[in-house]
Amino acid sequence: TNTGSKPDISREKSAELYEKSKTYFPGGVNSPVRAFKSVYGIPLFIQKGDGCYIWDADGNQFIDFCASWGPLILGHNNAKIREKVIEVMQNGMSFGAPTALENELAELIIKNNSYVEKIRFTSSGTEAVMSAIRLARGYTGKDKIIKFEGCYHGHSDSLLVKAGSGLVTFGETSSAGVPKSFADETIVIPLNDKNAISEAFAQFKDQIAAVIIEGIPANNGLLLQDQDYIEFLRAACTENNALLIFDEVITGFRVGFEGAAAHYGIKPDIVTYGKIIGGGLPVGMYGASAEIMGHISPDGGVYQAGTLSGNPVAMAAGIATLTELLRSGFYKDLNQKTKEFVDSIQRFATAKNYKFKVFTVGSIFWFAFTDKDIKTAEDIDPTSMDKFKVLHRELLNRGIYLGPSGYEVGFVSAAHTKIELEKTKRAIFDALDLVFR
Ligand code: PLP
Numbered sequence: 129t130n131t132g133s134k135p136d137i138s139r140e141k142s143a144e145l146y147e148k149s150k151t152y153f154p155g156g157v158n159s160p161v162r163a164f165k166s167v168y169g170i171p172l173f174i175q176k177g178d179g180c181y182i183w184d185a186d187g188n189q190f191i192d193f194c195a196s197w198g199p200l201i202l203g204h205n206n207a208k209i210r211e212k213v214i215e216v217m218q219n220g221m222s223f224g225a226p227t228a229l230e231n232e233l234a235e236l237i238i239k240n241n242s243y244v245e246k247i248r249f250t251s252s253g254t255e256a257v258m259s260a261i262r263l264a265r266g267y268t269g270k271d272k273i274i275k276f277e278g279c280y281h282g283h284s285d286s287l288l289v290k291a292g293s294g295l296v297t298f299g300e301t302s303s304a305g306v307p308k309s310f311a312d313e314t315i316v317i318p319l320n321d322k323n324a325i326s327e328a329f330a331q332f333k334d335q336i337a338a339v340i341i342e343g344i345p346a347n348n349g350l351l352l353q354d355q356d357y358i359e360f361l362r363a364a365c366t367e368n369n370a371l372l373i374f375d376e377v378i379t380g381f382r383v384g385f386e387g388a389a390a391h392y393g394i395k396p397d398i399v400t401y402g403k404i405i406g407g408g409l410p411v412g413m414y415g416a417s418a419e420i421m422g423h424i425s426p427d428g429g430v431y432q433a434g435t436l437s438g439n440p441v442a443m444a445a446g447i448a449t450l451t452e453l454l455r456s457g458f459y460k461d462l463n464q465k466t467k468e469f470v471d472s473i474q475r476f477a478t479a480k481n482y483k484f485k486v487f488t489v490g491s492i493f494w495f496a497f498t499d500k501d502i503k504t505a506e507d508i509d510p511t512s513m514d515k516f517k518v519l520h521r522e523l524l525n526r527g528i529y530l531g532p533s534g535y536e537v538g539f540v541s542a543a544h545t546k547i548e549l550e551k552t553k554r555a556i557f558d559a560l561d562l563v564f565r
Pocket residue numbers: 197252253254255257280281282283342347375376377378402403412
């Protein structure tokens with residue numbers, strides 16, 4: 129039942145495709161969030177994207193703020209990326225041998241980033257993080273890691289772990305199929321709590337190989353941490369001979385070319401990137417000092433490999449993307465545009481006394497149905513997600529596509545112009561009036 133003034137969009141073709149996909153894939157999808165389980169209706173099957181627009185199988189057009197979950201900082205079907213990819217593809221698609229393109233992308237990264245001296249390409253963010261953890265363990269000779277409740281680091285076994293009860297706890301597996309013994313190696317603590325960091329290091333003295341944190345946590349809402357908290361974490365790692373890993377799969381090349389590390393001016397020991405670095409094709413990466421990276425095989429004893437790692441077509445997309453990001457003023461323009469957009473939405477909600485807050489950094493934003501500051505996973509009221517459901521439907525009905533979960537952030541891209549952002553604002557104002565009426 130639609131509560132709003134706009135009719136629900138047609139989903140006939142998507143429904144047909146969904147019926148078929150359910151016979152092929154669990155839940156009809158190849159990644160769970162795509163199944164639209166926490167919003168109304170069946171998932172939209174996307175047919176085409178161009179600039180900031182996407183079209184579904186029924187021909188509905190949307191201004192897209194999901195951006196393939198972050199990679200598309202230049203928008204869909206960017207001509208520069210497309211042309212570079214096609215040019216490289218003419219010469220074959222994979223060799224499993226080194227190519228000059230890997231050097232080219234590595235040079236763009238390393239020359240413009242003060243946080244990594246040597247890198248290794250992978251094919252996903254999950255692989256990058258999983259490998260970074262192995263590197264930290266191999267380098268320190270220790271087994272345990274600390275992660276934070278509310279940070280997502282992909283779906284490798286050690287990281288599908290959530291907090292048990294108590295401040296500092298052995299993790300509990302957050303997925304069936306993860307052995308308890310793996311979870312025992314992962315200590316889970318809350319964000320925004322210096323005491324928990326100290327407690328964890330005290331309790332597991334000389335056992336912690338690494339602490340992993342999302343540079344700016346953006347997978348469970350946008351949980352902006354204070355500068356002095358991250359500084360405290362950095363110091364605690366150094367003091368305890370544990371490596372600090374910034375998982376910058378979302379924030380890398382997003383909040384600035386050098387990601388969250390530069391945002392804080394804090395040097396992690398290992399950094400992971402993904403998403404934007406591949407311009408929409410599958411690329412992940414981890415990097416560190418030459419000394420730490422010297423422990424990776426074949427130079428060192430930490431094994432890690434990949435048939436399609438450094439794939440030339442994916443490298444081409446990365447090269448074309450990063451080249452654009454290095455143009456002067458790129459981030460200033462994008463971040464300024466985003467700020468005007470979210471400030472205006474916040475002003476509207478505040479003027480109307482709606483319990484609604486926009487959290488934002490760079491070109492990332494998150495809509496929260498609250499009037500409180502939110503810094504930890506626990507701060508998020510799960511019942512507020514009912515309101516997101518309505519917002520999501522009303523925005524779809526007005527031609528605006530957000531990721532189908534209230535825990536997910538949205539992304540503004542270089543392809544969104546003032547015209548689309550104005551249209552989106554008006555749609556959000558109308559939708560909020562319906563959510564709160
Ligand atoms: N780390 C972070 C911070 C992420 O946001 C994600 C994906 O959303 C991952 C790791 C996993 O990356 P992928 O989905 O490419 O495996």
